[in-house]
Amino acid sequence: MTYFDIILVVLELIMCIVLGYISRIAEKSPSSKWKLLYLLPVVICLLMSEISVIDICLSGVYIGVFLLASGFFCEKRSFRVRNSVISAVCIIAAVPICMFSSLYHKEDYSGDFQKGFDIMKRRYVLTEHKEIDWDKLYDKYMPQFRKAEKDRDKVENTILWNCFCAEFHDGHVSFSPLKDETIEKACSRASGSDYGIVIVRLSDGRFIAADADETLEKLGIHRYTEIKSWDGMPPDEADKKSRFYEMNSYADIDNEKFYEGLFCGGTGGDSVEVEFVNDDGQTEKAVLPKLEGSYYDRAYKVMEKIDCNIRAGSFTFTKMNDTAACLRISMMMYDTETQKLDDEAAYRKMKNEIKTQVEKLQAEGIKDIIIDIRNNGGGSGQLVKAVASCFAPEGEHYYVTDAKWDTEQQIFSKDKDGKYIPDGDVTLKGENILGDDGRVVLLVNSYSGSASDHLTMVMREFENTTVMGFTQPNGSAQGVSGIDLKYGSLSCSSSVMLDRNGDIFIDSGTERQASDDIDIIIPFDEKAAHAIFDDDKDYVMDYALEYLK
Amino acid sequence: MKNIIKAQLYQLKSQRFLYIAFFGVLALSLAMTYMIGVGSVPPEIEPTASFMASSAISMIWLLVSFFTAIFTGYVCASDFGDKTMNYETMSGTLRKQSFFARVIITIPFSVLFSIALIAADVLIITALYGWGGYIPAKVFVFRLFIAAFPIMRMSCFLVLVSYIFKNVAAPLIVQYLVYILISLISAFSAGGSPFLFAITNISYIGNFELWATFGLETSSNYIFETYISSGDVIKTIAVSLIVSAAYIIVGYSFYHRDDLS
Numbered sequence: 001m002t003y004f005d006i007i008l009v010v011l012e013l014i015m016c017i018v019l020g021y022i023s024r025i026a027e028k029s030p031s032s033k034w035k036l037l038y039l040l041p042v043v044i045c046l047l048m049s050e051i052s053v054i055d056i057c058l059s060g061v062y063i064g065v066f067l068l069a070s071g072f073f074c075e076k077r078s079f080r081v082r083n084s085v086i087s088a089v090c091i092i093a094a095v096p097i098c099m100f101s102s103l104y105h106k107e108d109y110s111g112d113f114q115k116g117f118d119i120m121k122r123r124y125v126l127t128e129h130k131e132i133d134w135d136k137l138y139d140k141y142m143p144q145f146r147k148a149e150k151d152r153d154k155v156e157n158t159i160l161w162n163c164f165c166a167e168f169h170d171g172h173v174s175f176s177p178l179k180d181e182t183i184e185k186a187c188s189r190a191s192g193s194d195y196g197i198v199i200v201r202l203s204d205g206r207f208i209a210a211d212a213d214e215t216l217e218k219l220g221i222h223r224y225t226e227i228k229s230w231d232g233m234p235p236d237e238a239d240k241k242s243r244f245y246e247m248n249s250y251a252d253i254d255n256e257k258f259y260e261g262l263f264c265g266g267t268g269g270d271s272v273e274v275e276f277v278n279d280d281g282q283t284e285k286a287v288l289p290k291l292e293g294s295y296y297d298r299a300y301k302v303m304e305k306i307d308c309n310i311r312a313g314s315f316t317f318t319k320m321n322d323t324a325a326c327l328r329i330s331m332m333m334y335d336t337e338t339q340k341l342d343d344e345a346a347y348r349k350m351k352n353e354i355k356t357q358v359e360k361l362q363a364e365g366i367k368d369i370i371i372d373i374r375n376n377g378g379g380s381g382q383l384v385k386a387v388a389s390c391f392a393p394e395g396e397h398y399y400v401t402d403a404k405w406d407t408e409q410q411i412f413s414k415d416k417d418g419k420y421i422p423d424g425d426v427t428l429k430g431e432n433i434l435g436d437d438g439r440v441v442l443l444v445n446s447y448s449g450s451a452s453d454h455l456t457m458v459m460r461e462f463e464n465t466t467v468m469g470f471t472q473p474n475g476s477a478q479g480v481s482g483i484d485l486k487y488g489s490l491s492c493s494s495s496v497m498l499d500r501n502g503d504i505f506i507d508s509g510t511e512r513q514a515s516d517d518i519d520i521i522i523p524f525d526e527k528a529a530h531a532i533f534d535d536d537k538d539y540v541m542d543y544a545l546e547y548l549k
Numbered sequence: 550m551k552n553i554i555k556a557q558l559y560q561l562k563s564q565r566f567l568y569i570a571f572f573g574v575l576a577l578s579l580a581m582t583y584m585i586g587v588g589s590v591p592p593e594i595e596p597t598a599s600f601m602a603s604s605a606i607s608m609i610w611l612l613v614s615f616f617t618a619i620f621t622g623y624v625c626a627s628d629f630g631d632k633t634m635n636y637e638t639m640s641g642t643l644r645k646q647s648f649f650a651r652v653i654i655t656i657p658f659s660v661l662f663s664i665a666l667i668a669a670d671v672l673i674i675t676a677l678y679g680w681g682g683y684i685p686a687k688v689f690v691f692r693l694f695i696a697a698f699p700i701m702r703m704s705c706f707l708v709l710v711s712y713i714f715k716n717v718a719a720p721l722i723v724q725y726l727v728y729i730l731i732s733l734i735s736a737f738s739a740g741g742s743p744f745l746f747a748i749t750n751i752s753y754i755g756n757f758e759l760w761a762t763f764g765l766e767t768s769s770n771y772i773f774e775t776y777i778s779s780g781d782v783i784k785t786i787a788v789s790l791i792v793s794a795a796y797i798i799v800g801y802s803f804y805h806r807d808d809l810s
Binding site: 031032035036039046047049050051052053054072073111114115118119122123381382385399400402403405407408410412423424426479481482484494495496497 | 682683713730731734738741742745746749758760761762763764765766767770772774776778780799802803806807808
């Protein structure tokens with residue numbers, strides 16, 4: 001029982017004793033004022049319920065309070081004493097009910113889903129573009145949320161929200177529970193058990209162990225061992241048995257392919273059969289027992305190595321060699337002042353600072369700049385415009401097209417074919433601060449989303465810029481809004497951004513191909529794997545530096 | 550009973566104090582709507598009544614609830630002060646008649662005046678700034694209609710308070726204390742069900758969450774979320790009706806055998 005409910009029970013029991021005793025005094029000196037004391041349990045109950053919650057398991061307390069309050073209507077001493085005793089019994093009876101009932105402090109996950117679903121259905125601007133079948137989603141998830149509610153399973157609620165959000169294949173559709181630890185628990189549970197292996201897919205299509213537990217050494221499995229099958233299936237097929245796979249969403253199907261094999265490592269029973277290529281090149285089978293701990297911890301370390309091996313602060317220039325420097329932008333936000341104003345003028349100071357620093361670097365012999373926006377989840381579009389204009393070749397460059405807003409209907413306007421109506425192109429003026437000899441390399445990964453997608457889309461058109469990474473950027477570029485719910489917050493794409501043809505800007509449709517494809521996909525091959533896992537190198541950065549040589 | 554109702558209506562018509570209270574609260578709510586409304590309107594858009602009223606509505610309801618307290622206190626408790634209630638009883642009027650005559654006046658008029666205050670506030674702001682369409686007018690009217698139920702519940706509670714304390718100021722003081730108590734509780738707790746108190750229910754019904762869509766170079770478009778589940782509407786109506794009945798029963802039961810001292 002919660003402390004507040006215990007306090008409520010104790011206070012009401014005290015009231016039973018006090019009111020039982022007072023009935024004697026009230027009988028001796030009758031006055032309507034005594035009656036009022038019998039309303040006190042109701043006041044206490046109301047206040048305590050405001051602090052805590054109304055709960056069906058506390059019905060005994062509520063009945064007890066009602067019986068005590070009945071002393072207000074009937075002033076007979078015997079009636080009041082009898083009611084005090086019965087009330088006390090009812091209140092005490094509520095204690096074991098609260099302690100053992102699964103209904104105690106029942107959560108309203110289905111109500112929360114209903115609210116989030118209804119609001120999102122009205123706000124989501126890519127329904128037609130992605131052909132979202134809302135009724136089908138509702139029918140699929142509502143029973144599952146009801147089950148989580150029945151089981152009082154907070155973690156399952158978070159898993160379900162993430163699975164629901166993943167159905168949209170939109171990086172802007174996401175759910176954050178109230179506490180960060182809940183998402184960790186959800187990932188741990190959904191990812192499954194640890195069998196000691198994390199599988200990744202190399203660019204030639206082979207699956208290898210990116211991490212292998214020492215205990216598997218005796219079976220002949222170690223890091224870089226090629227894995228042919230997991231639990232009788234190719235790893236990419238086995239992935240689909242993982243709930244962690246269902247929780248993860250990739251707007252661009254190319255990115256989904258990059259992470260193939262990563263999810264299957266947590267699937268299986270008490271043991272799992274693995275087919276692998278041994279050091280002699282022979283195909284062999286082994287049964288891996290379940291180890292202690294969750295697969296998520298092991299997989300997370302591998303993903304961190306691949307995606308987060310970045311060592312620089314945001315908006316800092318780092319000299320990488322004699323001719324190249326790196327501008328790291330970890331989020332599309334500069335400072336609180338620019339964030340507050342968020343217009344073109346606000347970023348003038350930032351642009352001047354970038355120019356000054358670039359000039360200083362150029363004086364030291366730097367010619368090329370690597371702009372690193374890996375893991376940059378987005379931010380201000382105005383900042384994108386400012387950064388892009390610094391490095392863009394001179395002249396006017398197209399950025400994006402705003403969509404027309406219907407103030408009457410409070411929705412984005414559509415034409416008779418159901419397409420959003422453009423409302424003016426946004427362009428930027430190139431300042432070419434690097435000069436004609438300078439080159440720019442833009443580094444991205446699958447977590448470069450939203451405004452980072454914008455920057456990718458804009459800069460890939462510049463003749464002095466090459467965009468590269470292991471994967472495509474995220475592929476989610478519409479404007480976002482948040483929906484506050486009881487158990488977390490939901491975000492979704494709710495502002496329309498169009499391209500110059502009036503089509504949806506960047507975001508993938510049913511074919512799941514975002515339109516901001518990059519120039520160079522760096523092969524994730526054995527060389528890359530060795531550099532990342534053995535030498536702890538930032539392989540993507542090294543690749544970019546090699547490219548600029 | 551008819552005569553008491555007539556007398557009460559006559560008294561109401563001739564009571565300048567109530568007119569002052571009504572227009573005073575209206576002036577305050579207009580000032581509040583202006584200050585909160587203009588303060589919450591982003592600089593890039595023109596202030597309009599729908600934006601200002603939606604931003605300020607929770608606070609306006611609070612002010613209106615104080616008028617309800619003044620009105621209820623006046624109708625139900627002022628006759629205790631000059632012993633009119635005692636004379637009524639001595640002249641053979643049944644307590645049932647005396648009580649329900651006042652209840653019949655208090656509850657519909659409280660609801661009516663409360664709605665009138667909000668409507669007048671919104672109409673004046675609309676005349677000055679235009680409606681603006683941030684919230685469809687029918688949604689606003691629907692919320693006003695739903696809020697009438699917790700207003701009725703509040704009025705019934707204040708009737709009970711009036712008969713217990715037999716003092717014109719008691720409903721206002723109790724209403725203020727309830728508000729302070731709820732504010733204090735919400736300062737350290739997430740708060741219970743919005744249906745527990747009339748005042749929290751009204752604020753829940755009157756709340757419109759603000760969100761915005763935007764473009765890179767077009768101004769933001771602000772939208773008030775008008776979502777409210779049918780379950781919450783039904784709960785508001787059902788709880789209000791049941792609790793109102795309970796307050797009236799308790800109030801009458803108290804007054805019925807009260808020694809009027």
